[in-house]
Amino acid sequence: MASGSPRILVWDFAIRLVHWLMVLLVPLLWWTAEEGLMDWHRRLGLTMFGLVLFRLIWGLIGTWxxxxxxxxxxxxSLKSYVGKLQKRDYAPTFGHSPLAVLSVFALLLALATQVTTGLFSVDVDGLESGPLAVLVSFDTGRQFAEIHEFNFNLLAALIGLHIVAIAVYHFVVKERLVRPMITGGRPRSDFSGEELPENRLRPMPMMVAITLSLISIVAISSFG
Incomplete structure (x- = not known):
C-alpha cells in the first residue's frame, strides 16, 4: 500500500452508523428479553425497526x-471470487464482495423477520405484547412470538458466522475489514487503479430515508 495515497469513500456515514447501532442493539435486545425488561425491549425493538427500515430504503436510494x-x-461473480480466494489470488473489492453480499442479505432478512414478528408477538399470558398485536388474534400473536424466538437463534448463528468470516479475512487473507467500516475510507491504491463507480454522499435521499423511518416508528408507537 503506497503511503500518502488519496483516500476514497467506501462506506458512507449512514451505513456505518446503522451497522454499529445494530451491533449494539442485538445483545441489548437479547438481554432485555432475558431479564424481562419488556418496556425497554419494546423501545429498543422499535429503534431496531427504524434502523432496518432505513437500511432497506437506503439500499434503494443511497450511495453506490x-x-x-x-x-x-x-x-x-461468486464462483470466480471463491476460486480466487482458494488460490490466494485476492484483491480488495470496492464495496461488498460476492460473499459479503450473501451475508448482508441473510442478516437483513433475519433482522427484518425479527422486528416484524416482534411487533405482532403476544406472550403466553397475553400480558406482554408488541405494539401491533392488537391487530391480530391471540393465537396469531402466539405464532408470531414462536417465530420471533426461533428466528433469534437463526440470527445469532448468522452473526456468529459473520464474525468468523471477518476473523478469517483478517488472519488468513490479511484483509482488514473492520477499519473501513469505522473510518469509511480506504486508500485509492487498494483498488489497483481500476475505474470505480461514483460513490458520493446524498444528503437529500438520506433525509427522505430518515423521515420515512421516523414516521413509521411514530405510527407504530401510536398503537401501543
Whole structure:
C-alpha cells in the first residue's frame, strides 16, 4: 500500500452508523428479553425497526456501495471470487464482495423477520405484547412470538458466522475489514487503479430515508 495515497469513500456515514447501532442493539435486545425488561425491549425493538427500515430504503436510494442492485449483480461473480480466494489470488473489492453480499442479505432478512414478528408477538399470558398485536388474534400473536424466538437463534448463528468470516479475512487473507467500516475510507491504491463507480454522499435521499423511518416508528408507537 503506497503511503500518502488519496483516500476514497467506501462506506458512507449512514451505513456505518446503522451497522454499529445494530451491533449494539442485538445483545441489548437479547438481554432485555432475558431479564424481562419488556418496556425497554419494546423501545429498543422499535429503534431496531427504524434502523432496518432505513437500511432497506437506503439500499434503494443511497450511495453506490449501499444500494442493493449493484450488490445483486455481484452475486454472479461468486464462483470466480471463491476460486480466487482458494488460490490466494485476492484483491480488495470496492464495496461488498460476492460473499459479503450473501451475508448482508441473510442478516437483513433475519433482522427484518425479527422486528416484524416482534411487533405482532403476544406472550403466553397475553400480558406482554408488541405494539401491533392488537391487530391480530391471540393465537396469531402466539405464532408470531414462536417465530420471533426461533428466528433469534437463526440470527445469532448468522452473526456468529459473520464474525468468523471477518476473523478469517483478517488472519488468513490479511484483509482488514473492520477499519473501513469505522473510518469509511480506504486508500485509492487498494483498488489497483481500476475505474470505480461514483460513490458520493446524498444528503437529500438520506433525509427522505430518515423521515420515512421516523414516521413509521411514530405510527407504530401510536398503537401501543
Amino acid at each position: 456501495t449501499a444500494r442493493f442492485l449493484p450488490m445483486v449483480k455481484r452475486i454472479g
